[in-house]
Amino acid sequence: MTPKTEIPKFLARLNRHSDLIEEAYHSGFVQVSGEDEPAARALRIARVFTMRDQGQYGLTRTMRDLLNEHTQRQQRFAIGGNIVEEIERMEKLLFELEEAASQGKHVEGQRYSEDLCQSLFDIKDMISQDILQFDQVMSAKFSDVNTIEEKMRQNEHYLKRAEQLHVAVEQLNRNELHESFNSQLVDEAGRIYRRVIVQSISHWSSRLLSISKVFEEFMFSFREITKETRRMRAFNRFLKEGGQTKLEEAFSQSAEYPVMHRVLPARTETWLDVYSDRGRNALAEIVGDMKPLEQRKKQERHSGQRHQDNAPVSIEEDASLEDLSLFVFLSEVDKADGWISGFRWAETSPELPPSSFLEHLLTWSETECGDEHRVRYIEVDSTALNTANIAIADIEVCRTT
Amino acid sequence: MFDHAINSLLMGSVICRFTDREGYEYLSQKDRMEDANRFLGRIGKRVVSPSGGGAFFLVPTDLGSVKKAEISALHKKILNEVRPVLGFMDLCMSAMRTDATLRPGDQINVSVIMAAIDTENKLRSDLQDLVSSLKRAGGATDRERLEGIITRLESWGYIKTENAEREIYRATGMIDVFHDTLAFFIEHTPGAREYIDAQENQGDLF
Numbered sequence: 001m002t003p004k005t006e007i008p009k010f011l012a013r014l015n016r017h018s019d020l021i022e023e024a025y026h027s028g029f030v031q032v033s034g035e036d037e038p039a040a041r042a043l044r045i046a047r048v049f050t051m052r053d054q055g056q057y058g059l060t061r062t063m064r065d066l067l068n069e070h071t072q073r074q075q076r077f078a079i080g081g082n083i084v085e086e087i088e089r090m091e092k093l094l095f096e097l098e099e100a101a102s103q104g105k106h107v108e109g110q111r112y113s114e115d116l117c118q119s120l121f122d123i124k125d126m127i128s129q130d131i132l133q134f135d136q137v138m139s140a141k142f143s144d145v146n147t148i149e150e151k152m153r154q155n156e157h158y159l160k161r162a163e164q165l166h167v168a169v170e171q172l173n174r175n176e177l178h179e180s181f182n183s184q185l186v187d188e189a190g191r192i193y194r195r196v197i198v199q200s201i202s203h204w205s206s207r208l209l210s211i212s213k214v215f216e217e218f219m220f221s222f223r224e225i226t227k228e229t230r231r232m233r234a235f236n237r238f239l240k241e242g243g244q245t246k247l248e249e250a251f252s253q254s255a256e257y258p259v260m261h262r263v264l265p266a267r268t269e270t271w272l273d274v275y276s277d278r279g280r281n282a283l284a285e286i287v288g289d290m291k292p293l294e295q296r297k298k299q300e301r302h303s304g305q306r307h308q309d310n311a312p313v314s315i316e317e318d319a320s321l322e323d324l325s326l327f328v329f330l331s332e333v334d335k336a337d338g339w340i341s342g343f344r345w346a347e348t349s350p351e352l353p354p355s356s357f358l359e360h361l362l363t364w365s366e367t368e369c370g371d372e373h374r375v376r377y378i379e380v381d382s383t384a385l386n387t388a389n390i391a392i393a394d395i396e397v398c399r400t401t
Numbered sequence: 402m403f404d405h406a407i408n409s410l411l412m413g414s415v416i417c418r419f420t421d422r423e424g425y426e427y428l429s430q431k432d433r434m435e436d437a438n439r440f441l442g443r444i445g446k447r448v449v450s451p452s453g454g455g456a457f458f459l460v461p462t463d464l465g466s467v468k469k470a471e472i473s474a475l476h477k478k479i480l481n482e483v484r485p486v487l488g489f490m491d492l493c494m495s496a497m498r499t500d501a502t503l504r505p506g507d508q509i510n511v512s513v514i515m516a517a518i519d520t521e522n523k524l525r526s527d528l529q530d531l532v533s534s535l536k537r538a539g540g541a542t543d544r545e546r547l548e549g550i551i552t553r554l555e556s557w558g559y560i561k562t563e564n565a566e567r568e569i570y571r572a573t574g575m576i577d578v579f580h581d582t583l584a585f586f587i588e589h590t591p592g593a594r595e596y597i598d599a600q601e602n603q604g605d606l607f
Binding site: 236241254 | 410412414415446449451458459460461464465467471472474475476478479480483484487488490491494501502530558578581585586587588589590591592593596597
């Protein structure tokens with residue numbers, strides 16, 4: 001059903017039952033029975049009628065205001081639909097009724113009485129509607145808003161309304177009001193007050209109590225969410241504005257915080273069980289399926305071939321101690337003016353055995369030593385020799401000038 | 402179940418009802434938790450929960466005894482994760498139109514987030530900002546960027562796939578661990594608390 005089809009249907013209903021509406025408007029209520037009962041119920045569902053008593057229906061405030069507007073009927077102490085103001089209006093009408101009755105002004109008294117009864121029904125209607133709406137809002141947990149700002153506005157609104165309801169119920173339950181409505185002067189209105197208001201007060205109070213509890217609980221969780229969300233968003237902004245670099249400084253305070261010491265996810269390492277036949281067989285099977293290793297082809301540089309300037313230069317890293325030492329030793333030789341003893345130089349390094357270094361130096365001198373360096377071998381008796389098959393005690397190197 | 406829970410904790414898992422229901426239920430029982438702690442105590446570890454509850458993880462009994470390298474690795478990991486996770490939570494809240502921060506068990510509907518990003522420029526800019534806070538992340542389209550972030554968060558353990566076909570994920574207990582981490586940083590990062598207080602005073606938080 002769309003609003004477009006709903007409006008003609010509603011207007012047709014008003015038109016069909018205009019006699020009942022008219023009677024309710026002019027008499028304040030309409031007593032229905034028999035064949036009018038379904039029509040009155042339909043008008044009640046359409047929020048045109050409000051049920052007052054068994055078989056007795058009155059117009060809802062909205063409908064009456066609409067008709068008042070149309071007929072230009074002057075309302076005594078007309079109000080805009082606020083409960084507190086309606087209660088004030090009701091009390092003024094009560095005062096006027098008492099005055100008119102005590103002065104014997106029957107016609108005026110009758111009018112005030114009718115208005116007072118109507119006002120009492122209106123108050124009942126307003127409170128019941130508000131409580132019903134609160135129930136609906138509570139069940140939805142106030143969730144139909146997008147932002148905290150809207151939610152805060154909504155909260156403020158409902159808080160105000162809940163407070164108004166409390167105040168209204170308390171006002172209606174005052175002793176002096178009870179006494180006034182018990183007076184003989186306001187006989188009819190007193191009966192309505194007791195039936196419509198007094199009988200509903202306990203129900204309203206219990207509903208308001210449960211609403212307050214839900215409301216309080218929600219407000220608490222809302223405050224918590226708000227606070228947390230606000231802090232979170234502000235902190236995010238802090239990080240964006242350069243706070244990220246300061247996070248590391250916070251770690252100095254982490255000693256007492258378990259969350260800053262939690263055990264990190266570890267990579268699982270499973271060891272192969274080679275001590276059982278099953279493990280060994282599994283390993284053999286895996287190895288059997290493997291492709292044999294291929295000999296790495298090393299492209300050697302032909303003698304005389306030079307690296308091109310643009311060609312990628314491959315550097316093979318040799319991290320052996322002797323190689324590194326040789327590199328350092330030759331640098332020192334380059335800087336020195338004369339001969340440098342390899343044995344004595346190696347002795348200065350605690351990690352480098354001189355004999356091992358001398359072997360390395362000997363290999364270098366025989367294979368890689370170029371024209372830049374000159375080498376002399378010192379025999380065991382400290383005499384320099386240039387012959388083969390001798391016991392070498394030291395090797396001295398110097399830069400060719 | 403004892404060995405499963407203990408091994409899982411020792412491997413650094415954060416056990417929650419959404420990642421390991423059985424392990425979580427096992428450790429939720431007081432006597433079994435005491436049993437686990439007795440065992441772990443012998444190797445200098447104990448089980449703790451984040452302040453929001455709902456998860457279990459392992460910490461050393463003596464927090465001062467942890468090796469410097471281990472602490473550095475954890476701190477480095479935390480530093481890398483803070484901004485992306487925080488940014489993602491903010492993006493989720495904005496896109497899913499809720500003011501409640503992400504909590505364990507909350508559903509994350511990627512298609513809803515994507516639809517919101519498609520219609521709001523601010524969210525698109527937030528997404529790009531978020532991607533820039535992640536190392537080795539990117540993507541040619543917004544969807545790829547979002548998927549990259551989701552994958553990263555899942556690999557860190559903050560969310561898990563609930564329904565791959567419908568692109569629905571669920572926040573895990575790691576989110577509560579993250580809330581504690583956040584509280585720690587707000588408390589101890591120089592200038593953070595003052596910044597937040599100033600923002601609150603200015604009423605400039607929305």
